[in-house]
Amino acid sequence: IQRTFSIIKPDATKRNLTGAIVAKFEEAGLRVIASKRIQMTLAQAQVFYGVHKDRPFFGELCDFMISEPVVVQVLEGENAIAKNREIMGATNPADAAPGTIRAEFALSVGENSVHGSDAPETAAAEIAYFFSGLELVG
Numbered sequence: 001i002q003r004t005f006s007i008i009k010p011d012a013t014k015r016n017l018t019g020a021i022v023a024k025f026e027e028a029g030l031r032v033i034a035s036k037r038i039q040m041t042l043a044q045a046q047v048f049y050g051v052h053k054d055r056p057f058f059g060e061l062c063d064f065m066i067s068e069p070v071v072v073q074v075l076e077g078e079n080a081i082a083k084n085r086e087i088m089g090a091t092n093p094a095d096a097a098p099g100t101i102r103a104e105f106a107l108s109v110g111e112n113s114v115h116g117s118d119a120p121e122t123a124a125a126e127i128a129y130f131f132s133g134l135e136l137v138g
């Protein structure tokens with residue numbers, strides 16, 4: 001059993017797609033063991049996406065992430081990290097496989113509806129950044 005960190009991004013919360021996206025997680029066998037709706041601050045977004053700080057889209061990405069509330073969640077299940085990446089689909093919705101969250105809901109490579117951790121180390125760090133251990137109810 002593995003845990004991964006997910007964000008339902010501003011383009012999705014704004015269009016009332018939170019439930020539809022959670023349904024995709026649950027249909028795939030991932031369990032939501034923590035969930036909260038937050039307004040991210042610019043400082044939080046900059047630290048969270050720090051790995052991309054030298055990329056040309058960094059400013060746009062951080063501005064987008066604070067443009068509306070987001071829903072941060074911890075998902076648990078067999079191979080949760082890879083499974084979630086599979087359900088999310090490719091970063092650019094134009095490349096995302098049919099039936100994936102990004103194929104169905106994303107608007108563009110930037111406004112792509114969801115974030116999901118890409119490795120066990122990043123999952124652990126991202127979960128700890130937004131949740132205390134007491135908030136994880138497996």
Ligand code: GTP
Nearest residue numbers: 057060061090091109110111112114115116117118
């Ligand atoms: P995350 O789960 O959000 O980390 O997506 P990812 O792992 O599929 O993509 P990556 O880590 O490479 O990029 C992080 C995020 O930056 C993406 O999800 C997009 O929201 C944004 N992003 C990536 N490339 C571009 C781009 O070319 N333009 C813009 N505006 N945003 C981008």
Ligand code: MG
Nearest residue numbers: 115116117118
């Ligand atoms: Mg990434």
